[in-house]
């Protein structure tokens with residue numbers, strides 16, 4: 001990535017830029033994707049298309065996007081990723097659907113539950129992968 005404050009290329013995603021000492025994503029002068037100059041009002045970088053509009057620090061959840069993604073993929077039908085994000089209400093609905101589906105899989109009705117919760121979990125998985133999932137406080141799950 002590139003420091004958004006001074007434009008220096010940085011390895012990985014360090015908390016602090018080794019060149020200027022600012023938080024690399026806190027600046028608004030350069031694109032973090034390609035290092036091109038940007039203005040504070042720019043929504044996207046016109047050179048590479050990266051989104052540079054400042055995400056307010058308070059809008060980003062400390063929860064892991066990787067954990068959310070993996071939980072949604074492997075245990076999504078039990079609502080595991082929603083439990084992880086603190087969305088207990090919908091998590092319990094998913095868990096009940098998943099359990100009901102598995103418990104009644106020998107009946108046709110089980111398939112309906114599993115398909116419904118499966119689609120729901122898959123949608124959550126996609127939303128989590130692209131970084132648009134939110135935790136119970138409405139903060140975006142963006143950090144991997």
Ligand SMILES: [Zn+2]
Pocket residue numbers: 003004005006007008017018019020021022024
């Ligand atoms: Zn810097």
Ligand SMILES: [Zn+2]
Pocket residue numbers: 031032033034035036045046047048049050
């Ligand atoms: Zn760019």
